[in-house]
Amino acid sequence: xxxxxxxxxVGMHPWGKWGRHFVEYGVHAARAAxxxxxxxxxxxxxxxxxxxMRCGYPGYVxxxxxxxxxxxxxxxxxxxxxACASGSQALAAARxxxxxxxxxxxxxxxxxxxxxxxxxxxxxxxxxDPDWVRFYVGITNPTYFALYARRRMALYGATEQDFTAxxxxxxxxxxxxVNARYRKAFSADEVMSSAMVADxxxxxxxxxxxxxxxxxxxxxxxxAKRLGVKRPVRIAAISTVTPRFASGEVEMxxxxxxxAVAAEAHSFRASIALKxxxxxxxxxxxxxxxxxxxxxxxxxxxxxxxxxxxKTGEAEGLLRSGATAIGGRIPxxxxxxxASFGEAVPAQALAQVCEVVWQLRGAAxxxxxxxxxxxxxxxxxxxxxxxxxxxKR
Amino acid sequence: MTDRQRRAAxxxxxxxxxxxPHLLGSRCVACGTFFFPKLSTFCRNPxxxxxxxxxxxxxRTGRLWSYxxxxxxxxxxxxxxxxxxxxxxxxxxxxHEKMTVLGQVVEGCGVDQLQVGMQMELVVETxxxxxxxxVVVWKWRPLGALTGSAS
Ligand SMILES: [Zn+2]
Numbered sequence: 001x002x003x004x005x006x007x008x009x010v011g012m013h014p015w016g017k018w019g020r021h022f023v024e025y026g027v028h029a030a031r032a033a034x035x036x037x038x039x040x041x042x043x044x045x046x047x048x049x050x051x052x053m054r055c056g057y058p059g060y061v062x063x064x065x066x067x068x069x070x071x072x073x074x075x076x077x078x079x080x081x082x083a084c085a086s087g088s089q090a091l092a093a094a095r096x097x098x099x100x101x102x103x104x105x106x107x108x109x110x111x112x113x114x115x116x117x118x119x120x121x122x123x124x125x126x127x128x129d130p131d132w133v134r135f136y137v138g139i140t141n142p143t144y145f146a147l148y149a150r151r152r153m154a155l156y157g158a159t160e161q162d163f164t165a166x167x168x169x170x171x172x173x174x175x176x177x178v179n180a181r182y183r184k185a186f187s188a189d190e191v192m193s194s195a196m197v198a199d200x201x202x203x204x205x206x207x208x209x210x211x212x213x214x215x216x217x218x219x220x221x222x223x224a225k226r227l228g229v230k231r232p233v234r235i236a237a238i239s240t241v242t243p244r245f246a247s248g249e250v251e252m253x254x255x256x257x258x259x260a261v262a263a264e265a266h267s268f269r270a271s272i273a274l275k276x277x278x279x280x281x282x283x284x285x286x287x288x289x290x291x292x293x294x295x296x297x298x299x300x301x302x303x304x305x306x307x308x309x310x311k312t313g314e315a316e317g318l319l320r321s322g323a324t325a326i327g328g329r330i331p332x333x334x335x336x337x338x339a340s341f342g343e344a345v346p347a348q349a350l351a352q353v354c355e356v357v358w359q360l361r362g363a364a365x366x367x368x369x370x371x372x373x374x375x376x377x378x379x380x381x382x383x384x385x386x387x388x389x390x391x392k393r
Numbered sequence: 394m395t396d397r398q399r400r401a402a403x404x405x406x407x408x409x410x411x412x413x414p415h416l417l418g419s420r421c422v423a424c425g426t427f428f429f430p431k432l433s434t435f436c437r438n439p440x441x442x443x444x445x446x447x448x449x450x451x452x453r454t455g456r457l458w459s460y461x462x463x464x465x466x467x468x469x470x471x472x473x474x475x476x477x478x479x480x481x482x483x484x485x486x487x488x489h490e491k492m493t494v495l496g497q498v499v500e501g502c503g504v505d506q507l508q509v510g511m512q513m514e515l516v517v518e519t520x521x522x523x524x525x526x527x528v529v530v531w532k533w534r535p536l537g538a539l540t541g542s543a544s
């Protein structure tokens with residue numbers, strides 16, 4: 001009981017390519033989350049922002065930026081940056097503050113305004129930065145996704161039809177999500193006839209970048225009780241693990257893996273959820289739904305295995321059985337996933353939490369997963385940031 | 394193509410021999426871990442506190458772990474030819490070093506000529522050109538292929 005931190009409210013600004021300032025999306029989402037929680041902003045003791053690197057100095061100090069925009073009220077502040085995992089790091093910081101007894105209610109916010117096209121590195125000749133080197137030699141983000149996809153095809157018999165089926169599945173769910181950027185169903189033919197980007201991956205199997213904002217209000221169990229909240233969604237665990245040497249898989253943005261001469265090779269992504277399961281005392285067999293990072297449709301297959309929803313090499317079978325669609329045994333990405341959202345880096349991990357909370361409350365409408373009791377999120381931030389949030393009700 | 398001067402795109406990462414070039418890595422003298430790119434400060438093996446490294450050439454051949462293509466022109470700092478020519482990309486596992494290294498695949502070798510598990514070897518080839526010289530980088534090609542195309 002003492003380790004229970006509850007989610008009082010969640011809110012989002014719809015994803016899109018709105019071209020407005022990121023603070024606008026963040027404040028919109030924060031106000032929605034506060035309203036959902038029934039908590040006044042002035043009651044919040046700690047504001048935790050997920051940083052964006054693309055919106056100038058206000059983005060580097062996102063926590064304070066959002067606090068000022070909401071109106072300075074003296075709350076303590078934090079800003080976290082962990083690339084795609086920034087949102088869960090900001091959430092972990094707020095949860096730790098509550099668990100330490102330092103604050104009773106906290107607001108976590110992430111928002112971004114994104115440029116068009118490929119995400120490119122900072123300029124200059126910078127051979128010491130692996131992110132610069134890999135772009136210089138022509139290795140973009142889809143390169144990594146495609147290497148994993150081709151490997152699955154060779155080892156486990158994944159097909160282009162499988163990758164397409166995931167896009168079709170997630171797009172069909174996203175149609176019902178008012179916060180999704182693309183609310184359009186796709187046929188397999190449409191996906192398969194889109195342009196090849198990084199063989200075997202096509203344009204419609206790779207996620208875009210989006211503007212968007214998401215926010216979460218969390219509190220101590222005692223605070224929730226005083227508010228009279230019945231059966232709130234609880235945070236059962238958060239994993240923010242780093243890799244373990246020797247990291248044996250090619251990870252963006254590296255040009256090479258660790259050498260496993262002196263230490264055994266480990267799979268970083270397979271370790272992320274294990275920490276969350278262990279902390280919560282909950283196993284993959286207890287999970288009702290998952291929100292995972294389908295940067296490319298093919299990577300959803302990897303996540304089935306990394307979340308231990310099936311054994312290694314069995315993800316294709318799980319997909320083909322229909323188990324991971326809404327109505328199946330273990331729906332994955334009922335929000336529509338990145339396929340329907342496009343990535344808004346600092347907001348995305350929080351958006352995953354928002355979806356799980358709505359699902360566990362039974363408030364997901366046409367996307368509702370039946371009898372949802374436990375939900376897990378998973379993503380990975382560049383440069384070794386694991387991210388997984390386990391929620392239960 | 395024959396007499397133009399060549400310069401490494403990334404200084405010190407590989408040798409420039411036209412015949413049998415190799416990547417330049419480093420090796421921890423205490424625990425034996427290899428590093429590419431080179432490391433010269435603190436060993437990254439968490440149970441090793443060594444600060445001593447030797448420069449070593451890495452194996453020239455390995456097995457194809459996976460591969461893909463760059464079908465669209467990558468953004469800067471990539472310097473694209475006009476018009477852009479798509480290329481393949483390989484991830485090759487070096488058995489001795491127990492590590493996987495990415496790189497472009499040589500010109501003229503597309504994904505249809507690649508297969509996971511096949512033997513690959515290292516070459517140095519033009520990444521882009523300036524008026525005066527060829528800026529070269531390490532690339533992979535199927536072992537035994539005489540030019541860009543697999544034999
Ligand atoms: Zn060492």
